[in-house]
């Protein structure tokens with residue numbers, strides 16, 4: 321599936337971003353290619369959301385360049401936003417609209433023909449099992465159902481690049497399975513998919529390639545199989561993750577909790 325020789329659809333070069341005194345991203349380089357499902361892994365606060373917001377052109381870097389489909393995300397952020405689908409970590413969606421009204425609004429913002437948007441919304445809501453809640457107010461939906469509506473909203477304009485920040489939070493097993501299959505189908509069609517998670521098993525299950533972030537830096541990047549190994553050499557991704565993030569003795573922490581509650 322790797323298309324050597326093709327250009328990256330997402331490219332970060334020497335990108336830094338701070339919030340006041342907090343350095344959220346420090347001199348990050350990254351390339352992601354079409355047809356890939358790329359996982360961004362890291363503990364809380366490691367800079368995952370900041371990186372995904374930069375790629376989605378929601379925020380701008382302090383230093384360095386972010387390019388999507390060859391366009392500079394600072395100079396051409398309106399163009400980039402129209403070619404990217406973004407599922408934010410905490411979706412701010414209009415609570416007083418029904419799911420159908422909200423998705424129609426999103427479709428009209430993107431200028432999608434009504435028939436096309438109805439077909440896409442209907443197919444996605446059948447797949448994600450949201451058909452029964454489409455008339456309910458978005459504000460009254462459970463976290464998982466809101467997440468599904470947010471996923472539909474990010475896909476309705478058929479973007480080339482799909483960015484999802486912790487998308488599997490709140491998905492039940494059936495939805496997770498469908499979500500995984502839909503991502504694979506989109507990747508096979510040449511879309512670029514980038515998602516974040518702090519759950520190692522989810523990264524292992526969803527993607528072939530990933531990077532591990534720690535304190536605003538990419539500490540490792542490559543094929544999941546490079547991290548996990550094969551056959552007898554099979555190491556848990558967890559071991560690599562904890563080595564990189566410096567968490568060497570989880571057992572001693574657990575023992576500490578045990579002692580405190582003895």
Ligand code: ADP
Nearest residue numbers: 339342344362363364365366367368369370371
């Ligand atoms: P992750 O998604 O991996 O949990 P984030 O990108 O959200 O990491 O955060 C990286 C760092 O930047 C953290 O230290 C976080 O507290 C800080 N940060 C993120 N967003 C803001 C913000 N809007 N204002 C101030 N600090 C922020």
Ligand code: MG
Nearest residue numbers: 368369370409
């Ligand atoms: Mg985050």
